[in-house]
Amino acid sequence: MSSTETLTRQPRVTVAGVSKQFGEVTALTDVDLVLGDREFVSVVGASGCGKSTLLSIIAGLEAPTTGSASIAGAEILGPGRDRGVVFQQATLLPWLSALDNVVFALDGEQGLSKRDRVERAREALAQVGLTGFEQAYPAQLSGGMQQRVALARSLAYGPSVLLMDEPFGALDALTRRTMQELLTQVWERNRMTVMLITHDIEEAVFLSDRVVAMTPRPGKVAAEYAIELPRPRTPDVIGNDAFREYYRDILDLIHRG
Numbered sequence: 001m002s003s004t005e006t007l008t009r010q011p012r013v014t015v016a017g018v019s020k021q022f023g024e025v026t027a028l029t030d031v032d033l034v035l036g037d038r039e040f041v042s043v044v045g046a047s048g049c050g051k052s053t054l055l056s057i058i059a060g061l062e063a064p065t066t067g068s069a070s071i072a073g074a075e076i077l078g079p080g081r082d083r084g085v086v087f088q089q090a091t092l093l094p095w096l097s098a099l100d101n102v103v104f105a106l107d108g109e110q111g112l113s114k115r116d117r118v119e120r121a122r123e124a125l126a127q128v129g130l131t132g133f134e135q136a137y138p139a140q141l142s143g144g145m146q147q148r149v150a151l152a153r154s155l156a157y158g159p160s161v162l163l164m165d166e167p168f169g170a171l172d173a174l175t176r177r178t179m180q181e182l183l184t185q186v187w188e189r190n191r192m193t194v195m196l197i198t199h200d201i202e203e204a205v206f207l208s209d210r211v212v213a214m215t216p217r218p219g220k221v222a223a224e225y226a227i228e229l230p231r232p233r234t235p236d237v238i239g240n241d242a243f244r245e246y247y248r249d250i251l252d253l254i255h256r257g
């Protein structure tokens with residue numbers, strides 16, 4: 001991604017002056033954030049700084065106490081098919097096969113016959129490398145494979161925004177690395193807007209066009225880093241000097257609080 005492309009991007013999601021109060025707890029205070037069209041943004045920050053709350057507001061699962069969030073200029077008033085959400089746990093329906101979990105998610109899709117939905121679900125599973133596992137049940141799949149199904153379930157209806165809350169947080173280090181590579185490939189192919197919440201700064205730098213660091217609670221945006229590493233990215237980039245510099249800067253900022 002060139003810096004020119006970064007500058008010319010249209011806003012896809014706009015969060016303006018958002019605060020969120022849970023009783024006595026101020027989770028977010030005066031957050032302004034724009035996610036550009038087809039931009040990959042990671043959000044990092046100390047535990048409890050309000051990252052999940054911010055994601056829930058964009059997902060339409062929580063309403064802001066003050067301020068507003070909008071998608072393509074329209075205020076977010078609830079969940080919608082223009083946004084896919086992937087959480088740390090895959091939350092698959094255990095009595096349905098991998099394929100049927102994805103088909104089920106397409107059930108409300110207008111104008112799609114059962115056959116189209118099955119076709120769409122097969123394509124989504126292929127994108128995440130699960131061809132051959134369509135008939136497997138969640139209990140027969142590893143944690144990483146279950147997360148692949150969860151990702152396929154979101155990809156299948158073609159959202160313009162993908163929201164991911166620590167999607168690889170429960171996976172072992174090796175699986176996590178494989179999933180990061182998979183996500184970068186999926187994003188290169190689909191180029192939707194992504195907001196990824198992660199505690200892993202290396203993951204954030206590797207995947208993102210921009211990393212947003214939040215202050216400790218009550219959270220607000222502390223700093224933003226444009227990650228101008230060439231794409232497509234492969235894990236080789238992790239050792240290079242520019243990568244390590246981004247990593248150190250972000251880590252320093254978070255440790256300074």
Ligand SMILES: Nc1ncnc2c1ncn2[C@@H]1O[C@H](COP(=O)(O)OP(=O)(O)OP(=O)(O)O)[C@@H](O)[C@H]1O
Binds near residue numbers: 048
């Ligand atoms: N539904 C809720 N009711 C009450 N308090 C809440 C609720 N959701 C979040 N909070 C509080 O708001 C603050 C921010 O929580 P949030 O989960 O957004 O932070 P986070 O940065 O995602 O944390 P972590 O990195 O540990 O997942 C925390 O103090 C949390 O306890």
